[in-house]
Amino acid sequence: MEYFLQQLINGLTLGAIYGLIAIGYTMVYGIVGMINFAHGEIYMIGAFIAVIAFAILGPLGGGGVVVALLVVLLVSMLLTAVYGWTLERLAYRPLRGSPRLAALISAIGMSIFLQNYVQLAQGARTKAMQPVITGGIEVMKGETFTVTLSYVQIMIMVLTLALMAGFWTVIARTPLGRAQRACEQDRAMAALLGVDVDRTISLTFVIGAALAAVAGTMVVLYYGVIDFFIGFLAGIKAFTAAVLGGIGSIPGAMLGGLLIGLIEAFWSGYFSIEYKDVAAFSILVLVLIFRPSGLLGRPEVEKV
Amino acid sequence: MLRIDGAHAFYGHIQALRGVSLDVQEGEIVTLIGANGAGKSTLLMTVCGNPRAAAGEILFRGEDITRWPTHRIARAGIAHAPEGRRIFPRMTVMENLQMGAVAAAEDDARRAARLEHVFGLFPRLAERRFQRGGTLSGGEQQMLAIGRALMSGPKLLLLDEPSLGLAPIMVRTIFDAIATLNREDGLTVFLVEQNAYMALRIAHRGYVMVNGAIAMSGDAAALLADEEVRAAYLDGGHGKIAAGEGGAP
Ligand SMILES: Nc1ncnc2c1ncn2[C@@H]1O[C@H](COP(=O)(O)OP(=O)(O)OP(=O)(O)O)[C@@H](O)[C@H]1O
Numbered sequence: 001m002e003y004f005l006q007q008l009i010n011g012l013t014l015g016a017i018y019g020l021i022a023i024g025y026t027m028v029y030g031i032v033g034m035i036n037f038a039h040g041e042i043y044m045i046g047a048f049i050a051v052i053a054f055a056i057l058g059p060l061g062g063g064g065v066v067v068a069l070l071v072v073l074l075v076s077m078l079l080t081a082v083y084g085w086t087l088e089r090l091a092y093r094p095l096r097g098s099p100r101l102a103a104l105i106s107a108i109g110m111s112i113f114l115q116n117y118v119q120l121a122q123g124a125r126t127k128a129m130q131p132v133i134t135g136g137i138e139v140m141k142g143e144t145f146t147v148t149l150s151y152v153q154i155m156i157m158v159l160t161l162a163l164m165a166g167f168w169t170v171i172a173r174t175p176l177g178r179a180q181r182a183c184e185q186d187r188a189m190a191a192l193l194g195v196d197v198d199r200t201i202s203l204t205f206v207i208g209a210a211l212a213a214v215a216g217t218m219v220v221l222y223y224g225v226i227d228f229f230i231g232f233l234a235g236i237k238a239f240t241a242a243v244l245g246g247i248g249s250i251p252g253a254m255l256g257g258l259l260i261g262l263i264e265a266f267w268s269g270y271f272s273i274e275y276k277d278v279a280a281f282s283i284l285v286l287v288l289i290f291r292p293s294g295l296l297g298r299p300e301v302e303k304v
Numbered sequence: 305m306l307r308i309d310g311a312h313a314f315y316g317h318i319q320a321l322r323g324v325s326l327d328v329q330e331g332e333i334v335t336l337i338g339a340n341g342a343g344k345s346t347l348l349m350t351v352c353g354n355p356r357a358a359a360g361e362i363l364f365r366g367e368d369i370t371r372w373p374t375h376r377i378a379r380a381g382i383a384h385a386p387e388g389r390r391i392f393p394r395m396t397v398m399e400n401l402q403m404g405a406v407a408a409a410e411d412d413a414r415r416a417a418r419l420e421h422v423f424g425l426f427p428r429l430a431e432r433r434f435q436r437g438g439t440l441s442g443g444e445q446q447m448l449a450i451g452r453a454l455m456s457g458p459k460l461l462l463l464d465e466p467s468l469g470l471a472p473i474m475v476r477t478i479f480d481a482i483a484t485l486n487r488e489d490g491l492t493v494f495l496v497e498q499n500a501y502m503a504l505r506i507a508h509r510g511y512v513m514v515n516g517a518i519a520m521s522g523d524a525a526a527l528l529a530d531e532e533v534r535a536a537y538l539d540g541g542h543g544k545i546a547a548g549e550g551g552a553p
């Protein structure tokens with residue numbers, strides 16, 4: 001029981017991180033109909049920016065942990081958003097209107113490019129960081145096992161919930177969110193109504209990158225080690241989450257993220273940790289075969 | 305208000321417009337009739353920059369808008385209720401109307417007033433305001449498409465086959481609304497129609513399009529009485545009008 005609870009906590013934490021990344025995949029797919037395979041790298045860049053920001057901020061001291069955290073988070077979101085914006089501008093916009101395969105190849109190219117870029121700029125070795133937040137709460141004490149909920153985990157879950165609520169409000173209630181949904185449903189019509197479609201697509205990449213940056217920062221705090229390759233696995237898992245939830249569906253991405261996180265945690269807790277990645281990929285394959293529209297996605301029926 | 309001068313447009317290698325010239329004056333209802341595939345919808349879309357005119361000029365209130373991006377054309381005051389209505393299916397009636405107001409960067413008071421105006425014109429929309437666009441009936445969708453176009457307070461309204469697929473009673477409702485908008489609000493309307501009879505009845509002037517070019521033009525009443533037009537587009541006839549520029553008798 002204690003062990004189960006611990007895996008649940010771990011899984012939810014992981015799931016929150018995957019969910020944040022998955023939103024970027026699903027939003028971009030919704031609006032431009034392509035899988036942004038470089039999104040995992042955007043998340044990786046967010047993590048690197050966070051490590052660098054912590055390194056610069058650490059010696060400065062003062063202000064306390066909370067302020068430092070907020071500053072790092074904002075810096076990472078801001079700079080990563082710039083990367084996301086640039087990515088769209090340079091690699092995808094010129095290809096809009098060309099066959100989808102072109103954009104797909106461009107995305108894979110950008111993914112490799114960004115990996116190499118970070119490897120060159122930051123070195124291939126893993127970067128480790130002193131834990132910034134330590135400690136936690138003992139939730140339950142069993143005879144052999146103590147369930148703990150660390151402060152980092154609490155922060156990840158609370159922050160993710162807050163962000164998703166905020167993000168949801170933007171999409172559902174603001175003019176920007178409406179324009180975003182309109183472009184998703186009928187881009188040409190949105191333009192006829194005065195929506196600047198290019199700008200809306202840019203903003204979609206910016207928002208997706210900022211959320212990925214939060215995930216990157218969280219991972220830095222949670223695991224303390226990163227390298228230039230983390231975007232690959234996390235990217236594929238978040239992509240799996242987006243497909244599982246139903247690609248194009250934002251609640252689907254959140255749900256899919258949580259499920260993938262839970263599955264991974266329970267799999268490594270009860271079966272074997274070596275094969276935890278296989279679990280995620282098997283799910284991707286199974287979903288694609290048996291339910292391509294995902295849990296909350298809608299089947300491609302309506303012609304818009 | 306709108307002046308099209310020798311417009312050519314292509315879809316890939318297919319030429320859809322072959323040097324179309326026409327004009328719409330302020331306060332007019334001008335209709336464009338023609339057979340399926342003549343290029344009517346293409347002309348309306350070309351005015352909005354999608355597809356862009358490959359040659360020729362499009363002037364709106366004296367400004368050359370030929371190269372403007374679509375959203376800028378919309379913001380300049382051209383509203384388009386396009387072929388197929390193109391309601392956002394997963395948005396509510398209210399949200400669809402709000403999308404219509406995007407082109408109008410104005411204070412909230414005018415916006416609220418316009419919403420009231422649209423609801424006054426089509427009370428059915430008010431009843432359905434929280435229903436999703438995709439679940440509306442064809443007639444309701446058409447009302448919504450027109451209502452949405454009106455939400456920006458346009459100077460020129462482009463309407464593409466508003467009567468398509470509607471029961472006669474609904475066609476009457478829609479055409480009455482168009483005539484009212486023109487008469488009471490002075491709205492300028494450029495109307496594409498298959499239903500030539502209804503269109504010519506409410507229009508001031510008309511153009512006949514054949515194979516991507518204007519074949520005839522003139523007063524609506526004159527076109528309505530014209531033998532050739534009658535044979536081709538009225539009286540259930542499907543005869544052809546020869547391509548080439550020609551005036552009304
Ligand atoms: N998106 C497109 N791609 C390729 N060809 C197109 C496209 N849209 C229209 N066409 C072609 O351009 C020509 C003109 O089409 P358009 O839709 O403008 O005709 P229309 O006069 O509006 O006809 P209808 O009365 O049937 O609506 C047709 O030959 C049509 O096949």
Ligand SMILES: [Mg+2]
Binds near residue numbers: 345
């Ligand atoms: Mg048409």
